[in-house]
Amino acid sequence: MNAHDSEKVIGTLEQQGYARVQEEDAAGLILYNTCSIRDKAEQKVFHRLNEYKKLQGEGKKFAVLGCVAQQEGEKIFEKAPYVSMVAGSASYRNLPEMLRRLEAGEERITGLDDRQTDLTFETEFTARSNPHRGYITIIEGCDKFCAYCVVPYTRGKERSRTAASVLVEAKKMVDLGFTEIQFLGQNVNSYRDPSGRMSFAELLVAVGELPGIRRVRFTTSHPRDFTRDIVQAIDDTPTLCDHIHLPVQSGSSAVLKAMSREYTREWYLERMSWIKAAKRDISITSDMIVGFPGETDADFEETITLVGEVKYDAVFAFKFSPRPNTPAVTMADSIPDELKSERLRILMDRQREIQREHYGRHLGEMQEVMVESYNPSRNQVVGRSSQNKTVNFSTAQIAQPPIGSYLSVRITQTLPNCLVGEAIADAEALPFVALQRVADFVVLN
Ligand code: SAH
Ligand code: SF4
Numbered sequence: 051m052n053a054h055d056s057e058k059v060i061g062t063l064e065q066q067g068y069a070r071v072q073e074e075d076a077a078g079l080i081l082y083n084t085c086s087i088r089d090k091a092e093q094k095v096f097h098r099l100n101e102y103k104k105l106q107g108e109g110k111k112f113a114v115l116g117c118v119a120q121q122e123g124e125k126i127f128e129k130a131p132y133v134s135m136v137a138g139s140a141s142y143r144n145l146p147e148m149l150r151r152l153e154a155g156e157e158r159i160t161g162l163d164d165r166q167t168d169l170t171f172e173t174e175f176t177a178r179s180n181p182h183r184g185y186i187t188i189i190e191g192c193d194k195f196c197a198y199c200v201v202p203y204t205r206g207k208e209r210s211r212t213a214a215s216v217l218v219e220a221k222k223m224v225d226l227g228f229t230e231i232q233f234l235g236q237n238v239n240s241y242r243d244p245s246g247r248m249s250f251a252e253l254l255v256a257v258g259e260l261p262g263i264r265r266v267r268f269t270t271s272h273p274r275d276f277t278r279d280i281v282q283a284i285d286d287t288p289t290l291c292d293h294i295h296l297p298v299q300s301g302s303s304a305v306l307k308a309m310s311r312e313y314t315r316e317w318y319l320e321r322m323s324w325i326k327a328a329k330r331d332i333s334i335t336s337d338m339i340v341g342f343p344g345e346t347d348a349d350f351e352e353t354i355t356l357v358g359e360v361k362y363d364a365v366f367a368f369k370f371s372p373r374p375n376t377p378a379v380t381m382a383d384s385i386p387d388e389l390k391s392e393r394l395r396i397l398m399d400r401q402r403e404i405q406r407e408h409y410g411r412h413l414g415e416m417q418e419v420m421v422e423s424y425n426p427s428r429n430q431v432v433g434r435s436s437q438n439k440t441v442n443f444s445t446a447q448i449a450q451p452p453i454g455s456y457l458s459v460r461i462t463q464t465l466p467n468c469l470v471g472e473a474i475a476d477a478e479a480l481p482f483v484a485l486q487r488v489a490d491f492v493v494l495n
Pocket of ligand 1: 200236299
């Protein structure tokens with residue numbers, strides 16, 4: 051999401067007449083976009099700003115953007131007086147005006163007071179870095195206030211764009227040649243069309259049905275707002291990718307309660323059963339936090355049994371990191387760092403075993419792969435499947451495919467983190483049935 055924010059900020063700057071340069075030395079203005087979701091983000095930012103200090107004599111100007119800017123606010127001017135602008139993401143729509151003030155010589159410009167806004171940052175000047183896959187933020191902010199998380203404090207209140215404006219942007223992107231669109235939001239499926247015209251699932255289908263679109267993804271979904279019609283939409287619409295990222299955070303209902311996630315293990319597993327009952331083989335991925343204050347060995351064991359039960363296709367696991375201003379900072383029973391590390395290792399080892407076995411289901415399948423890069427040392431092409439898995443494949447039977455093209459690849463080997471295969475033909479020829487469960491595929495053959 052931060053990377054896409056940067057694309058929008060860069061587009062806005064270019065629209066204002068700025069030109070992008072590759073090296074800091076060549077820049078007149080340096081903008082530093084920051085994230086503070088985990089670790090000691092603010093320390094890293096101040097360390098980096100210190101490095102900029104030596105550049106100030108060259109007449110350069112500096113701006114700090116993003117979550118650390120929002121969190122630290124005017125303290126940044128005190129610690130780094132050579133910074134001229136500090137703005138959180140909720141203020142980006144005011145950037146043109148803030149840039150004009152910067153050019154007029156104002157020395158301390160802030161964009162910190164917009165977290166209660168109902169407005170989103172919509173711009174037609176997004177500088178998308180990938181010409182094939184493009185992001186659209188459909189919902190900003192978060193109102194859920196999980197006990198460990200800074201997002202509601204740094205990105206402000208939850209607010210959605212209208213379905214009409216999302217569709218206009220998606221259509222323009224398709225006209226420009228984008229074939230994959232990814233919807234973004236802290237809780238993308240909490241989307242509520244302000245005009246009341248479309249549900250989240252209906253919006254997914256509407257974009258998936260645009261002529262020329264090949265893939266639609268969305269991230270991150272929240273279990274509390276996860277509804278069955280999302281699974282139905284994926285089943286019914288071949289262009290909607292067969293992948294759902296639905297972070298559980300913990301397998302223990304007691305820890306989930308302490309985290310204020312407002313669902314239980316059983317409730318989450320019910321959503322898993324909806325996804326698993328789909329006609330298509332929908333891959334499921336999750337985020338997990340280990341070492342939340344008060345997490346016992348028994349709680350952690352419940353996380354381990356949950357990953358075994360769900361059989362995720364990937365898990366992104368993090369050690370709990372106390373974040374400023376969040377309720378979890380003051381909670382009792384903090385877990386020593388060594389124990390957090392140990393639990394992280396156990397979880398990742400278990401997940402690796404699961405992936406080693408679970409990816410085996412793809413052996414022999416034909417998959418549609420979008421080409422992303424080349425690995426000349428292995429003479430392989432690197433691409434991504436609809437399920438968002440990396441596929442490394444050889445192209446003995448066809449010419450080197452261009453980046454962004456789609457191919458049919460037969461999977462000949464499965465590894466814990468990727469699939470290996472052989473390209474056999476153009477994906478245009480790939481029937482939808484091949485994207486369904488391997489069992490269906492075999493029967494239909
Ligand atoms: N809105 C999404 C997640 C957004 S943050 C959701 O609710 O699922 C991305 C991930 O960072 C989270 O899923 C969580 O696993 C992790 N995370 C957030 N705050 C954290 C913290 N304080 N310590 C460790 N991990 C954290
Ligand atoms: Fe953070 Fe996600 Fe919880 Fe919102 S729902 S507070 S973004 S973890």
